[in-house]
Amino acid sequence: MPPTITAFENSPDRGKGQARDMRLRWALEEVGQPYDVRLVSFTAMKQPAHLALHPFGQIPTYEDGDLALFETGAIVLHIAERHAGLLPVAPSARARAIAWMFAALSTLEPPIVELTMAMLFERDSSWYAERLPMLQDRVRTRLGELSRHISGADWLDGAFSAGDLMMVTVLRRLNTSGLLDEYPDIAAYVARGEARPAFRRAFDAQLAVFNAASRS
Amino acid sequence: MPPTITAFENSPDRGKGQARDMRLRWALEEVGQPYDVRLVSFTAMKQPAHLALHPFGQIPTYEDGDLALFETGAIVLHIAERHAGLLPVAPSARARAIAWMFAALSTLEPPIVELTMAMLFERDSSWYAERLPMLQDRVRTRLGELSRHISGADWLDGAFSAGDLMMVTVLRRLNTSGLLDEYPDIAAYVARGEARPAFRRAFDAQLAVFNAASRS
Structure with missing residues (x-):
């Protein structure tokens, strides 16, 4: 029996691969493990059956035999620890990838x-114009530090790892912000992640769910 | 040689144990491992020597022989994986503690x-009164879910683990918000964590650093 993950029945990102099941799908594709998907509605996510799996009523969850896990980071780490392809073998390099x-x-x-x-929920507020530059600058500080670190390298620390998988999916959240355009090396890093065959397979799988939901 | 962690030379929390070195000190005390501390100033944190250890110029870092690590969560996990006391032995329980x-x-x-x-930086802004309830409600949502989970139990999932260590230190950030008073079971959970001898030793050690700095 392959493990089962949960995903949105109808993702609010409209199939752009921003929901966190994308991170598990990508991890499972990188290590070549098949998986089943159970779709949950926003209503079902807050019901006892799902809350027993995820105390905060979110997706994704991961069920494999007797093990039920929540938290995307913990699930990706669990997958990476059990299958080759997402963590280096050498202990120090492995610890840095987890870092x-x-x-x-x-x-x-x-x-x-x-x-x-x-940008989604406070755009019409009186304070939006004043707060936006402050929020952008907080992100720019981190992007500047990341850019300095990644300069000239393909991945964060040697070979592609679960650290890159997580970082690329986090950075993709900025797709509509315009900020990635200010850091060409980070934009290129994200594009390298998106070009991986495992990313493409995962992306197509989540998009197929959204397309099926929007047709029904 | 014991590992060396970094901490603020002069912590902005004035010794209240909110800086993230507290999490490492507590973890090391729980597993009974001695450690050295190197204090860094806000200026030094942004210099090349420290940035080589921590790409985002923060504390804490962790150096043990050839291994240099950053990110509090990764360091606590590293400590917990190598010493008994912070993670269950059974694989499923261990994965849940990490979750x-x-x-x-x-x-x-x-x-x-x-x-x-x-509360610290936007108190004088025109939007503070309007945004504050929204921010409080976001936290209340999570506290309500956590409260429902922890109801009647001493710790999050069986015996005390690195998951509790991290959760208690995160919840302690709410000390001045008044919100913990609304969830007596969560306040009691935090107090149980703070009552552990290892927490007390770690707290006293970071307070001693602050007191020495404020006398000099």
């Missing part, structure tokens, strides 16, 4: 989410 | 930081 996973989720994603949420 | 580490950092901490940063 980049946490950097993507703890250092990059929060200011990026804050910016993109404001 | 709670990610939940603390990815699901709880971002809205908590957004609220506490606004």
Whole structure:
């Protein structure tokens, strides 16, 4: 039995691969593991059956035999620890790849989410024009530091790893912000991630779900 | 040689144990490992020597022989993987403890930081009164879900783990917000964490650094 992940029945990103099931799909494709998908509605996500899997009522979750996991980062790490292809074997390089996973989720994603949420939900507020540059500058600070680190390299630390997978999916959230255009080396890094065959397969799979939902 | 961590020379939290070195100190105390501390100034954090350790110019870092790590979550996980006391041995329970580490950092901490940063830096803005309830409600949503999960239990998932260590330190950021008073079971959970001897030793160690700095 392959593991089962959950994904939005009707993703609010309209199939752009921004929902977090994309991260699991990509990880599973990189390591060549088949998986099943169970689609959940926004209503079902807050019901007891789903809350038993995910205490915060979100997607994705991961079920494999007796193991039920939540939190995208933990699931990607779990997959990466059990299958070759997403973490180096050498202990120090492995620890650094995991550090980049946490950097993507703890250092990059929060200011990026804050910016993109404001762009979605506070655009009509009286303070939007004044706050927007502050939110953009917080993201620019991190992008500048990341750009300095990645300069001249294909990936964050040697070969492609789960750290890159997480970082690329976090940076893709900026697609509509215009900020990636200011950092050509980061835009090229994201494009390198998106060009990987495993990314393409994962992207197509989540897009197929959205297209089927919008036809029904 | 014990590992060396970095911490603020003069912590902006005035010794309240909110800086992220507290998380490493607590983890190292839980597993009974001695450590050295190198203090860094805000200026030094942005210089090449420190940026070589931490691409985003923050504390803490962790150096142990040839290994140099950044990102608090990655360092706590590294410590927990190498010493008994912070992760269950059974694979499924271990994976769930790691999921709670990610939940603390990815699901709880971002809205908590957004609220506490606004309380610090946007208090005098024209929009503060209007935005504050929205930020508080985002945190309340997560606290409500956490409260429902933890109800009646001492820790998040069985015995105390690195997931609890991370969650308690994230929740402590709400100390001045008043929100923990609305969730007595979460306040009791945080107090249980703070009552652990390893927490007390770690707290006293970081407070001693702040007191020495403020006397000099």
